[in-house]
Amino acid sequence: MMGGEKETTIYDIADKLNISAATVSRALKDHPRVNKNTKKLIIKTAAEMGYRSNSFASNLRKKSSNIIGLIVPRLNSNFMSDVIAGIEKVLNNNGYNLFISQSLETMTKEISNANAMLVNRVDGLMVSLAYDTTNIDHFEPFIKRNIPIIFFDRVFEQDACPQIYIDNYKAGYEITSHLIKQGSKRIVHITASQLRKVYADRLAGYRKALEDNGIEFNDDLVIINNLSSEAGHEAANHILQMDPLPDGVFSANDICAVSCMQTLKKNGISLPADMAFAGFNNDPLTCVIEPNLTTINYKGYEMGEVAAKQMISRLMSKDELEPAHSLILKYELIVRESSLRGNHNSPNNTLNEPQS
Amino acid sequence: MMGGEKETTIYDIADKLNISAATVSRALKDHPRVNKNTKKLIIKTAAEMGYRSNSFASNLRKKSSNIIGLIVPRLNSNFMSDVIAGIEKVLNNNGYNLFISQSLETMTKEISNANAMLVNRVDGLMVSLAYDTTNIDHFEPFIKRNIPIIFFDRVFEQDACPQIYIDNYKAGYEITSHLIKQGSKRIVHITASQLRKVYADRLAGYRKALEDNGIEFNDDLVIINNLSSEAGHEAANHILQMDPLPDGVFSANDICAVSCMQTLKKNGISLPADMAFAGFNNDPLTCVIEPNLTTINYKGYEMGEVAAKQMISRLMSKDELEPAHSLILKYELIVRESSLRGNHNSPNNTLNEPQS
DNA sequence: CTGTTAGCGCTTTCAG
DNA sequence: CTGAAAGCGCTAACAG
Numbered sequence: 181m182m183g184g185e186k187e188t189t190i191y192d193i194a195d196k197l198n199i200s201a202a203t204v205s206r207a208l209k210d211h212p213r214v215n216k217n218t219k220k221l222i223i224k225t226a227a228e229m230g231y232r233s234n235s236f237a238s239n240l241r242k243k244s245s246n247i248i249g250l251i252v253p254r255l256n257s258n259f260m261s262d263v264i265a266g267i268e269k270v271l272n273n274n275g276y277n278l279f280i281s282q283s284l285e286t287m288t289k290e291i292s293n294a295n296a297m298l299v300n301r302v303d304g305l306m307v308s309l310a311y312d313t314t315n316i317d318h319f320e321p322f323i324k325r326n327i328p329i330i331f332f333d334r335v336f337e338q339d340a341c342p343q344i345y346i347d348n349y350k351a352g353y354e355i356t357s358h359l360i361k362q363g364s365k366r367i368v369h370i371t372a373s374q375l376r377k378v379y380a381d382r383l384a385g386y387r388k389a390l391e392d393n394g395i396e397f398n399d400d401l402v403i404i405n406n407l408s409s410e411a412g413h414e415a416a417n418h419i420l421q422m423d424p425l426p427d428g429v430f431s432a433n434d435i436c437a438v439s440c441m442q443t444l445k446k447n448g449i450s451l452p453a454d455m456a457f458a459g460f461n462n463d464p465l466t467c468v469i470e471p472n473l474t475t476i477n478y479k480g481y482e483m484g485e486v487a488a489k490q491m492i493s494r495l496m497s498k499d500e501l502e503p504a505h506s507l508i509l510k511y512e513l514i515v516r517e518s519s520l521r522g523n524h525n526s527p528n529n530t531l532n533e534p535q536s
Numbered sequence: 537m538m539g540g541e542k543e544t545t546i547y548d549i550a551d552k553l554n555i556s557a558a559t560v561s562r563a564l565k566d567h568p569r570v571n572k573n574t575k576k577l578i579i580k581t582a583a584e585m586g587y588r589s590n591s592f593a594s595n596l597r598k599k600s601s602n603i604i605g606l607i608v609p610r611l612n613s614n615f616m617s618d619v620i621a622g623i624e625k626v627l628n629n630n631g632y633n634l635f636i637s638q639s640l641e642t643m644t645k646e647i648s649n650a651n652a653m654l655v656n657r658v659d660g661l662m663v664s665l666a667y668d669t670t671n672i673d674h675f676e677p678f679i680k681r682n683i684p685i686i687f688f689d690r691v692f693e694q695d696a697c698p699q700i701y702i703d704n705y706k707a708g709y710e711i712t713s714h715l716i717k718q719g720s721k722r723i724v725h726i727t728a729s730q731l732r733k734v735y736a737d738r739l740a741g742y743r744k745a746l747e748d749n750g751i752e753f754n755d756d757l758v759i760i761n762n763l764s765s766e767a768g769h770e771a772a773n774h775i776l777q778m779d780p781l782p783d784g785v786f787s788a789n790d791i792c793a794v795s796c797m798q799t800l801k802k803n804g805i806s807l808p809a810d811m812a813f814a815g816f817n818n819d820p821l822t823c824v825i826e827p828n829l830t831t832i833n834y835k836g837y838e839m840g841e842v843a844a845k846q847m848i849s850r851l852m853s854k855d856e857l858e859p860a861h862s863l864i865l866k867y868e869l870i871v872r873e874s875s876l877r878g879n880h881n882s883p884n885n886t887l888n889e890p891q892s
Numbered sequence: 893c894t895g896t897t898a899g900c901g902c903t904t905t906c907a908g
Numbered sequence: 909c910t911g912a913a914a915g916c917g918c919t920a921a922c923a924g
């Protein structure tokens with residue numbers, strides 16, 4: 181930097197106190213084998229001299245950065261910000277810092293983010309994949325170097341890396357079954373890239389629920405887009421073209437569900453009478469849209485915590501042989517008006533059916 | 537790291553090619569005075585050997601990190617994620633990386649974030665302040681070292697640092713004037729900590745608009761909270777206690793406005809007939825709530841870009857004397873049904889009145 | 893165009 | 909409990 185005065189180093193402190201740099205280094209790290217008093221004095225002097233530790237030198241020497249990288253598709257969802265808060269809490273408690281970046285749902289950006297993480301020598305990497313990521317070659321350099329990677333939510337099936345997620349198959353099954361119980365027979369499923377297991381699993385659950393209820397799967401009822409708000413409006417227009425109209429919609433996220441509902445309503449569809457609706461994620465939006473949206477709730481904060489704890493435990497165990505330990509977290513189905521049509525063909529009408 | 541094989545260094549490459557490390561270093565940095573062919577060879581060999589540059593060593597040597605720190609109150613708003621995308625684009629184009637952290641609206645966390653940034657030796661810092669930050673002592677070490685700081689949106693009045701924001705006074709004035717034109721006379725203002733100039737300015741604009749329209753300012757109509765969704769519900773309950781009821785509400789953000797509207801509606805208040813509503817930020821929520829919410833729109837992406845460009849220009853100019861250059865960005869009032877009551881006491885009824 | 897050299901500031905044996 | 913010394917990997921004069 182251009183700043184006038186020189187940065188003070190441990191040598192400056194050592195000189196001033198007529199001791200060695202080694203002792204200063206130890207004192208600053210609160211090493212046990214340093215005299216209590218000198219330690220106190222060193223810390224005081226360091227503060228007075230405006231000392232700041234030089235992490236470059238320290239990292240260079242230690243060959244570790246105490247930084248964990250995080251790559252997520254987007255930052256701007258409630259879910260993701262909860263995840264991050266959870267991760268940060270656990271990492272900070274363990275003396276690690278977080279280096280966050282977003283792939284904006286493209287593999288290209290994800291690759292360049294991964295490279296930045298590699299060059300900046302993160303000690304570990306936490307990842308939720310972009311829609312269009314087809315392979316994880318860009319993470320190979322980490323795996324090769326034994327830098328732990330944890331996948332969460334949008335995971336990749338990779339034996340070497342722990343994965344934290346929810347049972348999307350089961351959730352898809354439950355939510356579809358619920359719609360069927362409410363009388364829907366012709367159910368549209370809006371989802372995203374089937375490259376991501378999250379979405380493939382939800383679709384599979386949807387299919388199985390149809391099958392178990394004697395409803396034939398119809399490819400034309402599956403809409404694949406990017407689950408954005410705009411995509412929801414388009415999906416609605418698509419749905420309006422269908423003949424006959426569907427009587428239920430299960431969207432793989434809430435944002436898309438909500439904008440889809442808006443457009444349908446504007447076009448005279450009455451919800452849930454004409455069409456039952458369900459989303460996924462329990463975004464705050466679900467309680468603003470009318471009728472309020474039935475959805476799947478799973479705690480981002482907890483997912484963040486769990487993923488970070490996995491990271492810490494991998495970091496601790498130098499033991500390279502420890503197998504990757506994947507975790508499946510809980511979720512709950514939250515039933516709201518958007519799916520309550522009253523005309524059940526089953527006696528089973530629980531208002532809230534938490535996961536068994 | 538525990539990883540078995542050693543990391544390859546420029547020396548390994550140099551040895552293999554029987555040249556000096558200096559040349560390798562130059563080639564890898566695309567230094568002009570290196571033979572085209574050797575350069576090509578070096579780059580190829582580096583790739584083959586799985587070389588990754590060691591930023592610790594490089595940064596230590598260069599005394600700069602090419603990392604810009606970013607501290608924001610929260611990540612989970614559309615606005616903030618737009619800002620970040622804008623910042624990232626500009627920084628990446630200029631060879632910088634972004635180190636993001638959130639203060640979660642507390643000064644304590646903001647301080648610890650700032651310290652992490654200091655120790656990790658960011659080359660510059662971009663900040664939007666937490667609600668309860670009363671001073672910026674924690675940024676002094678940066679200023680002292682001539683590490684540029686840019687404040688945006690939630691700025692701090694500090695001569696040494698550029699500030700990027702919108703004219704909140706004017707926006708507050710316009711939105712309040714609009715409500716008055718729509719027939720509101722008893723207008724509640726919901727806002728947050730007056731420590732933040734954004735909110736103080738909006739309040740001041742609100743007061744001035746009242747005054748200019750011959751309406752007396754009433755302290756009891758100002759509600760101060762944290763503008764969260766929960767706070768909105770509470771504000772609604774507070775409003776319901778008022779006697780007489782207000783006939784207009786201007787909330788300093790949309791999230792709070794929306795949840796407030798929800799609770800009021802549940803309690804039989806009809807909007808906008810009984811109460812005209814306006815928010816701030818043009819969050820996607822504004823188009824989901826019914827009636828759609830009148831609000832102020834300003835572009836986060838642009839704010840991010842502008843702020844980052846300021847940063848780059850400060851970084852470029854070693855010239856320490858260049859004065860801080862603050863920028864005031866544009867905004868627009870977006871009028872929607874929530875404030876359209878039809879019973880104007882002024883002939884002026886534009887549906888959309890962009891900033892002059 | 894290329895090589896030599898001297899550190900950047902810290903941690904960590906190893907010796908006291 | 910403390911000190912001496914080596915070296916992490918890279919860059920930037922400087923000298924050819």
